[in-house]
Amino acid sequence: MHTSTRNKVLVLRLNRLEYVPSGLYSNSLLTEKGYPVVAVEYGFFSKRFESVDGLIPRLRLGHPWLRRWPGVLRTPLMHLLALLRVWRLVLGARPKFILAEGLHEQTLAWALHWLTGIPYGVHVHEVFEAKDVSGWNALFFRLEGPALRRAFFTIFPEATRAHLYRQRYRLSAPQHLVFNCPRRLAQFTPTDWRQRLGLPRDSKLVGYWGGQGRSNALDQGIRAVARHPNVYFLLWGWSSPEDREYFKNLAQGVGAAHRILFLGDLPENKWNALGGLDVSFTLYEPKELRLKHLATASNKFMESLAVGVPVLTSNEPDFRTLVEFYDLGLCASFKVDSLSEALSELLRDEASLQRRRENALRAHREVFNYEYQFRPALRFLDAWLAPEPTADLATSAKT
Numbered sequence: 001m002h003t004s005t006r007n008k009v010l011v012l013r014l015n016r017l018e019y020v021p022s023g024l025y026s027n028s029l030l031t032e033k034g035y036p037v038v039a040v041e042y043g044f045f046s047k048r049f050e051s052v053d054g055l056i057p058r059l060r061l062g063h064p065w066l067r068r069w070p071g072v073l074r075t076p077l078m079h080l081l082a083l084l085r086v087w088r089l090v091l092g093a094r095p096k097f098i099l100a101e102g103l104h105e106q107t108l109a110w111a112l113h114w115l116t117g118i119p120y121g122v123h124v125h126e127v128f129e130a131k132d133v134s135g136w137n138a139l140f141f142r143l144e145g146p147a148l149r150r151a152f153f154t155i156f157p158e159a160t161r162a163h164l165y166r167q168r169y170r171l172s173a174p175q176h177l178v179f180n181c182p183r184r185l186a187q188f189t190p191t192d193w194r195q196r197l198g199l200p201r202d203s204k205l206v207g208y209w210g211g212q213g214r215s216n217a218l219d220q221g222i223r224a225v226a227r228h229p230n231v232y233f234l235l236w237g238w239s240s241p242e243d244r245e246y247f248k249n250l251a252q253g254v255g256a257a258h259r260i261l262f263l264g265d266l267p268e269n270k271w272n273a274l275g276g277l278d279v280s281f282t283l284y285e286p287k288e289l290r291l292k293h294l295a296t297a298s299n300k301f302m303e304s305l306a307v308g309v310p311v312l313t314s315n316e317p318d319f320r321t322l323v324e325f326y327d328l329g330l331c332a333s334f335k336v337d338s339l340s341e342a343l344s345e346l347l348r349d350e351a352s353l354q355r356r357r358e359n360a361l362r363a364h365r366e367v368f369n370y371e372y373q374f375r376p377a378l379r380f381l382d383a384w385l386a387p388e389p390t391a392d393l394a395t396s397a398k399t
Contacts, residue, residue, distance in 0.1 A: 003038050003057040006093035010118075011039040012086070012105040017056065020125055021299055022157065022180045023101040025370040026377070027056050033378060035385075040089070042082035044074075061085050075136045083108050087115055096385060097152070099123060103140050110147035121153040127161045145169040152384070155377060160293035160318070176377040179296040182306045184369035190275035190307070193234065197261065204231045204347045206312070207277035209266055210300055212239035217283035217334050218247060224339035226256035231343065233259060234277065236266045271307055278353065279346055280304035282313045285334060295319045305364040310356035312342055326363045329356055 009030055011017065017024050017039050031037045038057050045062030052058035063078050086108065098120035100109035109120040133141045148154060148169050156162035157180045165171060193205055206225060212218060212235060225233045233256075239247070244262065251260035267273045274280070282300040286292040295301060295318040304311050311329035313319045315338075320331045332342040347353065366372070 003051055003053075003059060004093045005038055005040075005059075005089055005095045008036040008038045008095050010086075010090065010095035010098045011037060011056070011101060012098060012108055013039055013041050013101045014104045015043045016041055017058070017101070020101055021182065022125065022178070022370070023123055024056075025181075025183055026123065026155070026178070026374055027099070028183070029370065029374050029378065030381075031055055035381075038095075040086055042078070042086075044078065059089070076139075079104060079108065083111055087112060090116060090118060094118065097121065100151075101125065103128070103137070103144065106147040106151070107140050107143050110143070110150055113150060119152045120150075121155070122148060122151045123155045124148075124161070124165065125157070127165060149173075153377075153380065157297035158293050158295070158318075161297065164293075174380060176380065178370075178373045178377055179302065179368060180299050181302040181364070181368045181370045181373055182299075184365065184371050185271060185306050188269075188271040188275050188307060191267075191272045193276045197232075199232055200230070202230060204228075204278045205234055205276065206231055206279045206281050206343070207234045207236075207274065207309070208281040208300075209236040209270075209274070212237050212247065213243055215285045215287060217281075217285060217339070219250065220334055220336050220339055221281055221283070222247060222250050222256065222260055223254055223336045224343055225259065226251075226254040227336075227340045228343055228347075231259065231347070232261060233281075234261050234263055236263050236273075238265075270303075274303060274309060275307035277307075277309045279329070279343070280309045280311050282311050283332070283334070283339075284314050284316075286314075286316060292316070293318055295322050302364075302368055305360040305368050308357040308361040308364075310346060310353060310360060312339070312346060327356060327359045328363065329360075 011027055013023065027037050027039065038059060040059045040061065042061040044064060044067055045060055046064050047062050050060040052060060061082055063081055066074050066078050069077065095118060098109045098112060098118055100106040100120055100122045102125055106122045112118055113120055128141055130141065148171055151173055153174045153176065155176045155178050157178060159177055162175050162177060166175065194201055194203060222233065225231050251257045280300065282298060282304060284294055301311060301313060305328065311323065313323060313329065313331055315331040315333045323329055323331050330342040330346050332338040
């Protein structure tokens with residue numbers, strides 16, 4: 001028998017909830033707070049239906065047969081079928097409210113509200129402009145305004161993004177600012193990458209994790225690292241075959257192929273892995289709206305602080321403000337000379353590196369952790385969902 005949605009917080013997520021860390025953190029905290037949460041994950045899963053137990057129970061709705069359909073029909077049919085299936089779920093087991101985790105999910109929540117009257121909120125993980133979306137995503141983008149206007153509340157990871165969307169869509173519902181921080185880390189054991197990879201004991205380790213494309217300054221980063229013979233660049237994450245080949249050829253061309261190490265996926269305990277770095281490389285080229293106003297929305301930036309790793313990051317005003325105020329590392333432009341100079345200064349002496357490690361850990365413990373960030377949203381939900389007093393209780397209160 002599958003988990004019921006009756007009187008629960010129903011989370012809507014395209015694909016797995018783990019793929020959006022802040023969505024996982026917020027719903028874990030709701031569960032720990034005592035809210036009964038069930039996540040409905042939908043997509044092209046291999047099983048048509050699966051009930052998964054855990055801290056956050058999952059109802060996984062798969063549509064494997066749609067993989068055989070043409071791509072132009074696959075996406076809209078999958079979302080339509082997911083909407084109908086979730087509608088059937090909630091008709092007989094009405095949840096307290098729906099929390100939509102993204103652009104596609106908020107459209108389903110809006111449709112379900114129209115069909116059933118169930119209130120919903122939206123966790124806005126990304127922000128877009130019309131020129132940045134295409135295909136069926138353009139349709140979901142056009143429906144974004146109506147979907148957000150009918151939401152009972154929204155959660156944004158960054159203040160300027162929240163302001164832009166409030167102005168663009170004339171939003172009047174409560175907005176909550178919750179930075180994309182990890183949960184507060186109790187302890188971790190840094191991986192000794194020098195021993196594991198057979199690197200010189202006096203080498204310095206710069207790390208990058210995430211998608212490896214042309215907008216992450218990896219081209220400039222490889223060229224900058226090549227200028228420092230004792231610096232090794234450790235990279236985890238996915239890239240297209242074309243981009244991976246390009247970066248490997250580039251490393252070979254600048255004479256640093258033995259120091260540019262592509263290590264595949266992050267180990268299961270990523271905190272231990274990241275804690276073994278000296279510097280994290282967290283630059284973004286702000287070509288799109290979702291890559292602007294990014295500092296408090298950057299998972300890599302906040303994860304670096306959680307393990308006490310100083311950052312080499314973008315020279316945009318929001319990054320610079322945080323880095324300089326808390327003394328967390330250095331900012332640089334996308335020019336190789338700027339990155340190389342920043343690396344030299346960051347790694348110049350162990351005392352300043354250790355000071356920034358301690359500053360990063362302190363900032364994480366005190367401010368940049370999800371428990372601290374999510375508190376105002378939790379207080380709002382407590383007040384919003386508090387049961388109205390019964391007639392007997394109201395009479396008793398008066399007397």
